[in-house]
Amino acid sequence: xxxxxxxxxxxxxxxxxxxxxxxxxxxxxxxxxxxxxxxxxxxxxxxxxxxxxxxxxxxxxxxxxxxxxxxxxxxxxxxxxxxxxxxxxxxxxxxxxxxxxxxxxxxxxxxxxxxxxxxxxxxxxxxxxxxxxxxxxxxxxxxxxxxxxxxxxxxxxxxxxxxxxxxxxxxxxxxxxxxxxxxxxxxxxxxxxxxxxxxxxxxxxxxxxxxxxxxxxxxxxxxxxxxxxxxxxxxxxxxxxxxxxxxxxxxxxxxxxxxxxxxxxxxxxxxxxxxxxxxxxxxxxxxxxxxxxxxxxxxxxxxxxxxxxxxxxxxxxxxxxxxxxxxxxxxxxxxxxxxxxxxxxxxxxxxxxxxxxxxxxxxxxxxxxxxxxxxxxxxxxxxx
Ligand SMILES: Cc1ncc(COP(=O)(O)O)c(C=O)c1O
Numbered sequence: 001x002x003x004x005x006x007x008x009x010x011x012x013x014x015x016x017x018x019x020x021x022x023x024x025x026x027x028x029x030x031x032x033x034x035x036x037x038x039x040x041x042x043x044x045x046x047x048x049x050x051x052x053x054x055x056x057x058x059x060x061x062x063x064x065x066x067x068x069x070x071x072x073x074x075x076x077x078x079x080x081x082x083x084x085x086x087x088x089x090x091x092x093x094x095x096x097x098x099x100x101x102x103x104x105x106x107x108x109x110x111x112x113x114x115x116x117x118x119x120x121x122x123x124x125x126x127x128x129x130x131x132x133x134x135x136x137x138x139x140x141x142x143x144x145x146x147x148x149x150x151x152x153x154x155x156x157x158x159x160x161x162x163x164x165x166x167x168x169x170x171x172x173x174x175x176x177x178x179x180x181x182x183x184x185x186x187x188x189x190x191x192x193x194x195x196x197x198x199x200x201x202x203x204x205x206x207x208x209x210x211x212x213x214x215x216x217x218x219x220x221x222x223x224x225x226x227x228x229x230x231x232x233x234x235x236x237x238x239x240x241x242x243x244x245x246x247x248x249x250x251x252x253x254x255x256x257x258x259x260x261x262x263x264x265x266x267x268x269x270x271x272x273x274x275x276x277x278x279x280x281x282x283x284x285x286x287x288x289x290x291x292x293x294x295x296x297x298x299x300x301x302x303x304x305x306x307x308x309x310x311x312x313x314x315x316x317x318x319x320x321x322x323x324x325x326x327x328x329x330x331x332x333x334x335x336x337x338x339x340x341x342x343x344x345x346x347x348x349x350x351x352x353x354x355x356x357x358x359x360x361x362x363x364x365x366x367x368x369x370x371x372x373x374x375x376x377x378x379x380x381x382x383x384x
Contacts, residue, residue, distance in 0.1 A: 009127050016123070016351045020335065024345035030377045033335075033345040035171065035317065036238040037368040044280070045235060048273035061268040063260045065093025065244070069271045072278035073244055076285060080203070081217045089249040092256055093271060095263045096241035097201045097230035102128045103258040104197055104226045104245065105163075109134035113162035118148060120352030122171050122199065134162065138354040146173035146320075150184040157188065163195040164188070168213060169202035169315025172352050172364040176206050176315040177213040186221050195251070196221060201230040201243070202316040204288040207296055210314060216246065223248055226255065231274055233317075234285050236368075240270050292317055295374070299367035302378035317368035320349060324361040326384050335363055342384065344377050 020033035031038075040046070064070065070091045077085050085091060094100040101124055109115055111133030117125050119138045126136040137156050142149050153164065166185065168177035189196060198215040206212045215225045230243040245255060277284070299319055300312040308321035327334050331348035339345040346363040350356035367374060 008131060012127050016347055020339065020345050020347055023336065023339050027340050027343065027345075029339045029343040029345045030373060030380070031345045032365045032367070032369065032377055033339075033347045035366050035368065037236045037317075038373055039236060039368075039370055041235060041237045041240075042277070042281070042284070045237070045273055045277045048276045049240075049269055052269035052272040052276075057269045057272045059268060061093075061265040061271055063265055064088075064256065065091070065266065066268070066271045066275060068275035069093055069278075070244075072275050073246075075282070076278060077216060077246065079282065079286065080212075081214050083214075083216045083222075085216070085246055086249070090246055090252055092245045092252060092259060093266050094228075094243045094245055094259060095266045096232055097199065097228050097243040098124055098241075099259070099263055099266075100226075100228040100243050100245040101125065101197070101199065103255055103262050104228065105129050105132045105134065106262075107254045107258040108132075108195055108197075108226070108251070109162055112160060114156075114158060114160045115162055116153060116156060116164045118153075118166065119354055120146075120172055120349055121165070122167060123352065125165055126354070136354075137161075140353065140355075140357070141170075141173070141175070143357060143360070146170065146175040148177075148181060148184070150181075150188065154188055157194070161192075161194050163197055165197045165199065166215070167199040169200075169205055171202065171316055172318055172347065172349055173320050174313025174316045174318050176210060179213055182213050182215065182218045182221060185215075186218060189224060190220060194224070196225040198225055198227045200227055201233045203229055204234050204285045205292045205317060206289055206315045207293040207312075208314060212315075224251075226251055234288060235274070235277070240267070242266055242270050242274060292368070295367050295369070295371075298371055299365070299374050302374055303365075303381070305378065306381045307384060308381070317366055319365045319367055320362050321365065322362050327361070331361060331363055334361070338363070338384075342380050344380050 017034040024031040070087045074085045074087045105128040109132040113134040115129045117136045129136045203212045226247040232238040307325045310321035313319045335348040349362040
């Protein structure tokens with residue numbers, strides 16, 4: 001009898017990030033596609049990792065994460081948002097935000113539950129919801145501004161709605177929440193059983209003086225939210241895969257039940273290194289907006305000399321741009337063409353939608369790059 005191979009995620013292939021990065025490598029293109037910096041982790045942090053390996057911090061850590069790191073996370077949250085979080089009962093260190101997302105969906109979503117996802121959306125949400133037996137309900141962000149249409153979100157809430165996923169600063173568009181967004185979200189979930197999953201991995205990348213509107217700032221929302229962040233983004237260390245999840249005790253308890261069987265713990269010496277670095281360089285996250293705003297501005301000045309149309313991104317290290325003055329190609333073909341023919345790899349934004357808007361011609365650039373990389377990419381893009 002032929003073996004029947006399960007196909008639990010029939011829509012899913014290799015992620016666009018892998019596809020575009022591979023293509024960029026094959027063509028020797030400048031890779032502005034996948035979201036990672038081309039500069040290194042701060043040297044003292046790398047040295048701390050080395051030291052902790054040498055000191056023998058190489059075995060399993062506590063399932064929740066080492067206490068010194070959880071303490072530093074609480075202090076960071078206190079400094080950034082003036083909010084106090086319980087170090088033992090409300091913070092869990094995870095293997096990147098990806099693991100936290102997966103554990104959160106697995107723990108909170110049951111068969112038949114609906115989870116509202118705002119498209120374009122980070123690509124791991126929908127598959128993780130489906131594997132938990134849930135049904136993603138996709139609502140598009142408003143064309144052009146990529147703001148949330150809260151009335152539209154309200155219109156799809158049913159008795160089966162279990163969770164709303166929000167992501168500010170937003171990948172792929174760079175859009176950020178205003179205080180009114182938190183209030184609108186609160187108005188939807190207040191007094192209901194609906195949970196909020198707030199993906200805040202770009203929390204320290206907001207520009208032009210705008211404060212990040214963390215769900216943790218909102219006393220009401222916070223009580224029914226799981227907030228996820230990633231040191232990979234904040235410390236230029238995407239390959240280290242260390243993140244964390246913050247939620248009230250009852251939610252954290254359920255979350256940890258999954259986390260303990262998914263990963264049990266996160267790489268121990270990296271946790272020690274982060275704990276030391278957060279203590280010795282407490283301002284690194286607070287200074288990150290200035291660091292990335294300079295890059296955003298350099299990138300925007302460069303892109304302003306091309307035929308792309310865009311508004312400088314208010315957050316993240318992504319810049320979306322409309323290429324309709326350059327080409328009529330659909331965005332996946334345009335991205336491929338730009339990579340193979342002009343040596344700049346980008347991400348087509350349509351891949352972040354379940355139903356991509358028909359006429360949208362937008363690609364995403366990652367500007368977490370050295371000035372020289374940005375200048376070289378600019379020279380190529382100016383020729384289009
Ligand atoms: C919105 C968003 N959430 C989660 C992640 C995953 O973060 P990590 O690398 O820490 O798993 C990413 C990474 O690009 C992201 O952009």
